């Protein structure tokens with residue numbers, strides 16, 4: 001099976017379309033999403049339509065549940081809160097119901113998918129270092145867990161009782177080890193690289209490949225500004241921060 005795992009689309013239609021084009025060129029058979037389909041970007045409705053049309057299985061991100069009313073978002077940044085309110089006014093009741101029904105984690109025989117962490121997933125804590133990763137590894141009974149949330153791609157490995165980071169963009173999976181792969185963000189990367197981020201997981205080859213794709217950032221920015229969303233949500237796309 002050849003999966004693509006995407007995350008943190010955040011209503012960025014141009015980013016999503018570019019990634020899905022790349023997935024089809026890469027002969028991906030199934031696309032999974034680690035959450036945050038909406039919030040920040042100007043095309044939440046269009047992104048939700050694509051997710052459903054292509055039968056992309058997604059877990060809940062904090063923005064998805066904030067928009068649906070399932071999560072208190074009073075602690076979000078000002079931009080985040082404004083984006084939640086704006087998004088609520090620009091999607092349909094059926095979209096709200098879809099977001100509200102998203103689950104915190106989904107597992108199949110090959111991998112488990114969660115937005116932030118397997119440990120207390122409902123808290124949506126950022127997995128930014130080895131000690132934060134260490135409390136999720138014991139909860140894995142499949143070799144690979146895919147996450148998003150930080151918008152920064154990266155890989156944590158647990159091997160022979162040790163936990164460490166891997167910088168490689170291609171990883172050869174050893175089934176006796178465990179891997180937590182942050183696939184980065186399609187719609188608002190924050191690692192200084194403005195290109196859309198996602199990964200391809202090939203269970204035949206047992207490889208995971210982190211990929212970057214250019215997309216029409218100017219168009220995504222133009223729509224954010226035209227929609228009256230905070231201008232910083234547009235400007236940050238150009239720098240990937």
Ligand SMILES: [Fe+2]
Nearest residue numbers: 008036061149
């Ligand atoms: Fe996010």
